[in-house]
Amino acid sequence: xxxxxxxxxxxxxxxxxxxxxxxxxxxxxxxxxxxxxxxxxxxxxxxxxxxxxxxxxxxxxxxxxxxxxxxxxxxxxxxxxxxxxxxxxxxxxxxxxxxxxxxxxxxxxxxxxxx
Amino acid sequence: xxxxxxxxxxxxxxxxxxxxxxxxxxxxxxxxxxxxxxxxxxxxxxxxxxxxxxxxxxxxxxxxxxxxxxxxxxxxxxxxxxxxxxxxxxxxxxxxxxxxxxxxxxxxxxxxx
Numbered sequence: 001x002x003x004x005x006x007x008x009x010x011x012x013x014x015x016x017x018x019x020x021x022x023x024x025x026x027x028x029x030x031x032x033x034x035x036x037x038x039x040x041x042x043x044x045x046x047x048x049x050x051x052x053x054x055x056x057x058x059x060x061x062x063x064x065x066x067x068x069x070x071x072x073x074x075x076x077x078x079x080x081x082x083x084x085x086x087x088x089x090x091x092x093x094x095x096x097x098x099x100x101x102x103x104x105x106x107x108x109x110x111x112x113x114x115x
Numbered sequence: 116x117x118x119x120x121x122x123x124x125x126x127x128x129x130x131x132x133x134x135x136x137x138x139x140x141x142x143x144x145x146x147x148x149x150x151x152x153x154x155x156x157x158x159x160x161x162x163x164x165x166x167x168x169x170x171x172x173x174x175x176x177x178x179x180x181x182x183x184x185x186x187x188x189x190x191x192x193x194x195x196x197x198x199x200x201x202x203x204x205x206x207x208x209x210x211x212x213x214x215x216x217x218x219x220x221x222x223x224x225x226x227x228x
Contacts, residue, residue, distance in 0.1 A: 034216060043119070043205055043219035090158065102148065102171050103217065105158035 002027045004093050006106035013081045014114050021076040021109045023091030033074040034092040034103065035065055044090065050074060061085070081113045117142065119208050119220035127226045133194040136223045140187050140208030146170075147189040148217060149181060152203040161204075164189050193225075201227045 003026045013019045025031055032051055036044040048059025055067045065076045074091060088110050092103040120139045128134050140147050149161040160173040164183035181191045187208075193200055203224050207217035 036219070041221075043121075043221045044207075046216045046218060049216050092158075102160040102163055102173065103150075103158075104160070105150075107157050 002093055002104045004091050004104055004106040006089075006091055006109045008109050009107070010110050010112070012112045012114060015083055016080050019078050019081040019085070019111065019113070021089050021091075021111060023074045023076065023106060024072050025074060025091070025093045026072060027093055031074075032094045033065075033067065034094075035059065035063070035074075035076050036090045036092060036105075038088040038090065038108075047076070047089075081111075083113045083115050086111055086113045119206055119218055121204075121206050121220040121223050123223060124221065125224045125226075127228060128196050129228055130196055130198060132196050133192065134196060134225060136191045136193075136204055136206075136225075138189045138191070138206030138208075138220060140189070140206075141218055144208035144210050144218075145187055146209045146217075147183055147187060148207045148209075149189070149191050150205045150207065151175075152205055152222070153201075158205075161191070196227045198227050201225060 005024045007022055034049045035047040037047055038044050047063050048057050048065055050057045050067045058064045063078050065074055067074050088108050090108050091106040094103050122137045146165045148163040150158050152158045161175055162169055162181050163171045167183045178194045183189045203222045205219050205222045207219045209215045209217045
């Protein structure tokens with residue numbers, strides 16, 4: 001079974017400070033991991049993914065994520081938060097390629113960047 | 116490239132009615148997946164179509180069905196609507212199987228009264 005946990009419903013950070021949004025996962029095989037962001041009344045926008053290779057993945061808008069196999073984590077990070085980063089962030093996982101494209105999403109973390 | 120488009124964007128239906136939602140994937144993408152997003156259940160996978168075949172299905176009742184056409188456009192149908200079907204329905208397309216990321220449309224907001 002596949003699952004994703006985002007332990008924090010809400011994260012507040014001051015503008016200019018580093019931010020971290022946490023994600024842990026559980027899969028039976030090798031994980032494919034994704035981060036998406038959702039702005040109000042919008043669909044999900046792809047930020048970054050981990051498939052294989054370097055544990056540090058760089059994505060859109062200055063975001064990066066670190067894959068940690070031993071801790072089964074894939075935390076999203078950004079060195080300096082912007083007010084415009086305020087949004088709902090989802091971590092998602094799918095198992096090794098099976099020919100199917102279904103993602104299992106976490107419950108989401110609402111990030112608020114305070115000016 | 117144009118993104119994923121979904122129509123209509125907003126829909127209000129009455130209990131017992133049926134509804135059809137449409138999704139046009141990014142040009143060249145053959146995989147289309149559907150998700151339901153609600154405040155209580157979050158984002159849940161409905162089904163995926165690839166080359167006009169349903170390749171995978173989530174844990175939803177048979178009232179939820181879909182299809183894909185030869186041009187990769189997809190439709191989702193919900194019959195005998197219930198109040199609990201009120202949700203944002205998101206469509207996503209991707210190029211191939213494997214690790215390719217999915218690109219989401221803006222969604223269709225369905226309200227069942």
